[in-house]
Amino acid sequence: MGGDPMMAFFRLGLLYLVFATVMYFLLTVYFRSLRREALEKEWDGDPAREGASAAEREAFIEAGVAEWKHSFRRRLIWLVYVIPVLIIGVVIYYVNW
Amino acid sequence: MARYFRILKWVILSLMALTLVAFFHYVLPQHDVVRITDTSTQRIDMGENSLFWAAADLGTDATQTTRDVKFIATIQPNGKPMVYRNEDTGWIWPPYFKFDSYNVQAEASDLKSTAEAPKWVMITHYGWRNEWFTIFPNAVSVKAVEGPDVTVFPWVNIVILSGLLAILFMLWRMWAQFKERTIDPTIDAVDARADAMADSARGFGGRISAWLGTWRAKPRK
Numbered sequence: 001m002g003g004d005p006m007m008a009f010f011r012l013g014l015l016y017l018v019f020a021t022v023m024y025f026l027l028t029v030y031f032r033s034l035r036r037e038a039l040e041k042e043w044d045g046d047p048a049r050e051g052a053s054a055a056e057r058e059a060f061i062e063a064g065v066a067e068w069k070h071s072f073r074r075r076l077i078w079l080v081y082v083i084p085v086l087i088i089g090v091v092i093y094y095v096n097w
Numbered sequence: 098m099a100r101y102f103r104i105l106k107w108v109i110l111s112l113m114a115l116t117l118v119a120f121f122h123y124v125l126p127q128h129d130v131v132r133i134t135d136t137s138t139q140r141i142d143m144g145e146n147s148l149f150w151a152a153a154d155l156g157t158d159a160t161q162t163t164r165d166v167k168f169i170a171t172i173q174p175n176g177k178p179m180v181y182r183n184e185d186t187g188w189i190w191p192p193y194f195k196f197d198s199y200n201v202q203a204e205a206s207d208l209k210s211t212a213e214a215p216k217w218v219m220i221t222h223y224g225w226r227n228e229w230f231t232i233f234p235n236a237v238s239v240k241a242v243e244g245p246d247v248t249v250f251p252w253v254n255i256v257i258l259s260g261l262l263a264i265l266f267m268l269w270r271m272w273a274q275f276k277e278r279t280i281d282p283t284i285d286a287v288d289a290r291a292d293a294m295a296d297s298a299r300g301f302g303g304r305i306s307a308w309l310g311t312w313r314a315k316p317r318k
Contacts, residue, residue, distance in 0.1 A: 008152070008155070008187055008188040008189050009188045011188070012188045012189075026271055027271075029271075029275075030270070030271040030274055030275075033274050033275070033278050034274065036278075037274075037278065088192070088194060091192065091193065091194050092194040092196075095193055095194055095195050095197070095237060095238065096194070096195065096196055096197040096200075
């Protein structure tokens with residue numbers, strides 16, 4: 001175990017990057033899946049679309065998912081990179097000052 | 098036989114739960130009110146107990162096998178002794194990010210008192226004291242308090258544990274969503290194909306598939 005400050009710091013940084021990236025990926029898959037499910041339910045529950053074809057349904061869902069990709073909510077997933085740094089900052093402040 | 102497996106399952110589960118509780122009991126911060134009798138620095142040669150010691154101070158040579166550790170000797174309100182080590186955790190485990198051990202030592206030295214005129218001090222620490230393995234809890238901060246009966250509501254621990262539970266809950270939700278949307282439809286598709294194959298094969302093949310059917314899981318509701 002190193003007392004070398006740069007090594008220990010970089011090891012933590014690397015660990016954080018790996019963890020945050022995995023979480024970012026998983027959360028993106030999860031929220032996209034939730035969005036897709038909601039779109040499917042929206043289409044299936046609408047009586048006006050009763051006779052529409054499967055292709056129309058597919059197009060509606062794909063358009064909704066594409067819209068979600070550029071939404072503010074989706075950008076909030078980036079917070080998994082920000083929040084740990086904030087928490088570490090707060091802990092450093094409270095422990096040392 | 099099944100009975101022994103059930104017992105074994107419970108033994109393993111209890112051991113896992115116990116390990117988890119011990120882990121958090123070691124790592125989470127706790128507060129003691131004590132009277133500081135002395136502060137000192139001693140050379141320590143870490144051996145089998147090195148897991149329970151922090152690393153060398155940031156910026157110092159970590160390749161040395163021996164180093165000096167700061168200690169805070171105290172007496173508890175019940176008269177029993179408690180000795181704390183005072184080490185930086187730095188960027189390493191556990192994540193206290195403590196860099197000010199020398200300042201903590203200065204504060205602790207300033208708060209020394211005698212049995213006749215006790216000054217009570219609250220020490221925030223993590224870790225355990227164990228005489229057999231020569232391990233000490235690590236003092237994170239010291240603070241003068243009114244008397245020996247002062248207690249602190251464990252806000253920090255509640256926040257940390259709820260945060261971890263929230264992460265666990267989130268992971269479980271993610272798994273449930275993945276199972277519902279990806280795994281189950283795949284299994285259903287495979288089942289449907291197997292059923293279609295069974296329908297097309299009659300006679301001897303049909304009997305085999307009927308026998309296989311008795312092994313298949315009951316349909317989900």
